[in-house]
Amino acid sequence: MRLDQLFAAKARTLSFEFFPPKNERSWLTLEDTIDQLAPLGPDFVSVTYGAGGGTRAKTREIVEHIQAKTGIAAMAHLTCVNATKADLQALLNEYATAGIGNLLALRGDPPKGETRFTPTDGGCAYALDLINLIRADGRFAITCAAFPEKHPDAVSREADWANLEHKLKAGASAAITQCFFTVEPYIELIAHLTTRLGYAPRIIPGILPITNFKSLERFCATCGATIPQTLRAQLAPLADDAVAVRRAGIAYTVQFCKALLAAGAPGLHLYALNRSTAVAEVVTALRLSGHLD
Ligand SMILES: Cc1cc2nc3c(=O)[nH]c(=O)nc-3n(C[C@H](O)[C@H](O)[C@H](O)COP(=O)(O)OP(=O)(O)OC[C@H]3O[C@@H](n4cnc5c(N)ncnc54)[C@H](O)[C@@H]3O)c2cc1C
Numbered sequence: 001m002r003l004d005q006l007f008a009a010k011a012r013t014l015s016f017e018f019f020p021p022k023n024e025r026s027w028l029t030l031e032d033t034i035d036q037l038a039p040l041g042p043d044f045v046s047v048t049y050g051a052g053g054g055t056r057a058k059t060r061e062i063v064e065h066i067q068a069k070t071g072i073a074a075m076a077h078l079t080c081v082n083a084t085k086a087d088l089q090a091l092l093n094e095y096a097t098a099g100i101g102n103l104l105a106l107r108g109d110p111p112k113g114e115t116r117f118t119p120t121d122g123g124c125a126y127a128l129d130l131i132n133l134i135r136a137d138g139r140f141a142i143t144c145a146a147f148p149e150k151h152p153d154a155v156s157r158e159a160d161w162a163n164l165e166h167k168l169k170a171g172a173s174a175a176i177t178q179c180f181f182t183v184e185p186y187i188e189l190i191a192h193l194t195t196r197l198g199y200a201p202r203i204i205p206g207i208l209p210i211t212n213f214k215s216l217e218r219f220c221a222t223c224g225a226t227i228p229q230t231l232r233a234q235l236a237p238l239a240d241d242a243v244a245v246r247r248a249g250i251a252y253t254v255q256f257c258k259a260l261l262a263a264g265a266p267g268l269h270l271y272a273l274n275r276s277t278a279v280a281e282v283v284t285a286l287r288l289s290g291h292l293d
Pocket residue numbers: 047048049050051077078079104105106107108109110125126127128145146151152153154155159160161163176177178179206
């Protein structure tokens with residue numbers, strides 16, 4: 001199903017994000033994860049797109065595989081990294097031929113070892129250019145990225161949110177956020193965009209289930225998300241007890257999701273990191289407490 005149609009029909013969605021496995025063993029782990037998570041009834045899933053050539057083909061393969069095996073709507077992430085507009089158009093043709101109708105249009109992160117994003121000659125400099133290209137193609141539902149706390153490269157939150165406004169106006173029917181851990185920046189972003197656009201745009205919070213403090217720090221360092229003091233204060237005294245950290249982390253995640261849904265979030269997009277247990281715990285807790293259908 002095309003996600004623009006799904007979003008028009010359903011006020012709230014539940015979705016999960018996977019990444020392309022690097023080897024046969026992690027492929028089997030992903031297969032298991034999909035088997036475990038499919039019964040939770042996600043409205044859609046998405047598959048990331050790496051900087052390297054190998055994982056790029058895998059994104060398409062996994063999206064096709066999930067659609068064929070589970071019937072769940074799947075969205076392929078697509079970035080501007082190392083691609084001319086002709087390369088991107090060729091990929092769009094491949095995706096359309098493969099029956100993929102949903103794309104998350106991104107600028108992309110710099111390839112490993114590089115600190116700055118450098119546009120490819122003849123390529124797209126920003127996600128907005130990619131959205132325009134996909135929109136002109138006309139065969140795909142488009143989603144884009146949002147940053148409640150601001151994208152790390154942006155000169156200001158206002159400038160970054162203006163960029164999001166342009167991406168939505170250019171044809172993205174929704175945005176999924178980078179992970180964040182307090183509800184206030186999300187509420188501020190929605191209020192800002194609602195004033196600017198005259199309607200409340202569909203901005204789906206991206207949720208990282210917290211299971212381990214070191215990986216949380218690593219993830220946040222990579223994407224520029226802030227770990228709030230309240231969360232640090234809850235997890236720090238438990239540092240030597242991995243089970244207690246996990247329990248407190250999942251409890252924090254569930255409370256955070258409840259607060260977002262209470263604030264009107266149009267669903268949740270959980271970063272599964274190709275594992276099922278934490279995602280299943282969060283979704284089950286939200287369903288048992290009546291916060292998620
Ligand atoms: C839900 C989600 C999924 C993701 N999946 C992937 C993935 O699969 N693969 C991957 O490589 N990365 C992925 N990313 C990371 C993403 O590629 C990076 O965060 C990237 O640095 C920014 O992408 P963007 O699409 O937001 O870029 P853009 O919207 O282009 O913004 C990038 C920066 O440029 C600024 N900007 C935009 N236009 C202008 C302008 N005209 N002048 C000056 N500054 C401008 C913006 O404010 C921002 O700071 C994902 C991020 C999210 C939130």
